[in-house]
Amino acid sequence: MTVTSRNADLVGGRPVVPSRGALRPLGLGEVRITGGFWAARQQVNGDATLQHARSWMDRLGWIGNFTTGGLGSPDRRGREFSDSEVYKLVEAMAWEFARTGERDLVSGIEELTAAIASAQSPDGYLNTAFGREGQRPRYSDLASGHELYCTGHLLQAAVAAARTDVGTPLLDVARRAADHVCRTFGPDGVWGLCGHPEIEVALVELARLTGEQRYLDQAALFLERRGHRTLPPHHFGWAYSNDDVPVLTATVLRGHSVRSLYLACGAVDVAVENGDDELLAAVAEQFDRTLARRTYLTGGMGSRHEDEAFGDDFVLPADRAYSETCAGVAAVMLAWRLLLATGEGRYGDFIERVLYNVVATAIGDDGRSFFYANTLHQRVPTATLPGDEEQLGFGGGPRAPWFEVSCCLPNVARLLASLSTYLVTADDAGLRVHQYADAEVDTALADGRRVALTMRTDYPDDGVVTVRITRTDGGLWPLTLRVPRWADGAVLVTADGRRTVPAGDLVVRRDFAVGEEVRLELPVRPRFTRPDPRIDAVRGCVAVERGPVVFCAESVDGESGDLDALRVEVTAQPADDGGKVVVRAWFVVPAEAPWPYGAVEPALSTGTALLRLVPYHRWARRGPSTMRVWLPTT
Structure with missing residues (x-):
């Protein structure tokens, strides 16, 4: 049965509002994270990260580009896509306002909206890097200019502002920009597309908000044009921009990871709105193959630094893992859309993996530094970076306060601010819980009955999740809980007793009473994980996971020795020592030689020791360190 969502404008807003699908996402007014792991990160995001991003964008002139002093000036600041970072910041501020009700965010959004609106041309075109005196002509570099990409982020920011009741003026700006895109690139316009997908997913969401069919049609048209080598030849190949084969006939995600994932998001959205089951199935199969062959243990995507791209099947080197933070955000976006469309709970497993091992890893504890790339093996100790210098390189090293390309920070900020919308959905009869956190839920079922519940847990440190019914209008309804694939031996406790349950979607159907509790006990004991033998780079290694969290060995202040010489x-x-994971290890120190190859491995063992591992999302927070996730065995 299909759950439609046009029949209710939910308080607080949601980033994705499909008109049909297996599941209906709940809004920020219906689900609120109240404590624990993610509440702490949302707090830091709201208190520090948003202002940090705003101050850097002011300092570097990215916001000033929109105003008279910077618009069209030869001194325009930042890369050609810097407009998009301002738009993502506005989107994050809108979701944060819906989450907290903080009025200062409204004035900030209004100020930025006024600056953005002042840069819009009378015909709706809006970009500060093209089209004015001394700049390149409009749309003269569709392959690399990012004009439509920037417009896409403008549309998403406007949708967020409109759904949170803080941005009608920005929506007016966005509609004029979208109308310009439709006139310019519509059926009777330029046969073109953007080298960096993003406009597609944004046009669909604008169509969902406004009901304007032309926006959906334009998104579908951009998808149809993709894959016919319309863009100019590129030194990374046509796959770099997913212009090598049509979306419908592709077999795997490839090329630039973020571009590929954003395009897949747009394809799912178009498929859902147009009832195109063939397109939806094609993207789902591409994603499945990508998960099976081109994804890191952390859920990170992208193993090539040079072009920020997917490698070939099973080319997943730990020490050259790119795993861009933006690719993690985009992967969550895609998995979420597939979850809503299909109702398959396994996508929730993947979202959980990315959240705890990419998103949580990326941002510093103070919210003012971040990883652009997320390596799985740091051979050279990280260094302390100055807090006031913009970094030019993107891969390796410590978290930096800012990068010349700082797409990742506002991307994580908008995800964290809207994170509660990814926890719980409604199906055709009840509620489904996909992510575990301290939270409060208050919503209406498909038949109009009002239900409310609280969720309490110390997840991921502890696997006990207690759901308590705080309101119900009576009658049977199903509560579905996700049992992760790793949770062998999970236990369900209800009024009917205690029983072991398998991985997958666990349905508890009852005439719930107020005060009734459902408890899920997930075994978060540590375990070894072995790689597929076709991943040459880590053959003969193991990793350690505990619940949804990947662990790593980290050398801080000489605590752990030379991790390149580690054996476990x-x-x-x-062992789980009070929540701390410990393995037995030793260090095999190779003999110095003039040539690094030979008939045998000359080595000297330093003896065994207990090695304490740390969650991967905690690495590089205690000072300069080396690190590795995959641990060689004997």
Whole structure:
């Protein structure tokens, strides 16, 4: 049965509002994270990260580009896509306002909206890097200019502002920009497309908000044009921009990771709105193959630094993992859309993996530094970076306060601000819980009955999740809980007793009473994980996971020795010492030689020791360090 969502404008807004699909996403007014792991990160995001991003964008002139002093000036600041970072910041501020009700955010959005609106041309075109005296002509570099990409982020910001009741003026700006795009690139316009997909997913969401069919049609048209080598030849190949084969006939995600994932998001959205089951199935199959062959243990995507791209199947080197933070955000966006469309709970498993091991890793504890790339093996100790210098390189090293390309920080900020909308959905009869956190839920079922519940947990440190019914209008309804694939031996406790449950979607259907509790006990004990033997780079290694969290060995202040010489013992499972994960290990120090190859491995063992591992999302927070996720065995 299909759950429609046009029949209710939910308080607080949601980033994705499909008109049909298996599941209906709940809004920020219906689900609120109240404590624990993610509440702390949302707090830092709201208190520090948003202002940090705003101050850097002011300092570097990215916001000033929109005003008279910067618009069309030869001194325009930042890369050609810097407009998009301002738009993502506005989107994050809108979701944060809906989450907290903080009125200062409204004035900030109004100020930025006024600046953005002042740069719009009478015909609706809006970009500060093209089209004015001394600049390149409009749309003269569709392959790399990012004009339509920037417009896409403008549309998403405007949708967020409109759904949170803080941005009618920005929506007016966005509609004029979208109308310009439709006139310019419509059926009777320029046969073109953007080298960096993003406009597609944004046009669909604008169509969902406004009901304007032309926006959806334009998104579908951009998708139809993709894959016919319309863009100029590129030194990274046509796959770099997913212009090598049509979306419908592709077999796997490839090329630039973020571009590929954003395009897939747009394809899912178009498929859902147009009832195109063939397109939806094609993208789902591409994603499945990508997960099976081109994804890191952390959920990170992209193994090539040079072009920020997917490698070939099973080319997943730990020490050259690019795993861009933006690709993590985009992967969550895609998995979420597939979850809503299909109702398949396994996508929730993947979202959980990315959240705890990419998104949570990226941002510093103070919210004012971040990783652009997320390596799985740091051979050279990270260095302390100055807090007032813009970094030019993107991969390796410590979290930096700002990068010349700072797409990742506002991307994570908008995801964290809207994160509660990814926890719970409604199906055709009840509620489904996909992510576990301290939270409060208050919504209406498909038949109009009002239900409310609280969720309490110390997840991911502890696997006990307690759901308590706080309101119900009576009658049977199903509560579905996700049991992760790793949770062998999970236990369900209800008024009917206690029983072991398998991985997958666990349905508890009852005439719930107020005060009734459902408890899920997930075994978060540490475990060894082994790679597919076709991943040459980590053959003979193991990783350690505990619940949804990937762990790593980290060398801080000489605590752990030379991690490149590390070997671990796998005859016994890792130990859980009060929430700390410990493995038995030793360091095999190779003999110095003039040539790094030989008939045998000359080495000297330093003896065994207990090695304490740390969650991967905690690495590089205690000072300069080396790190590795995959641990060689004997």
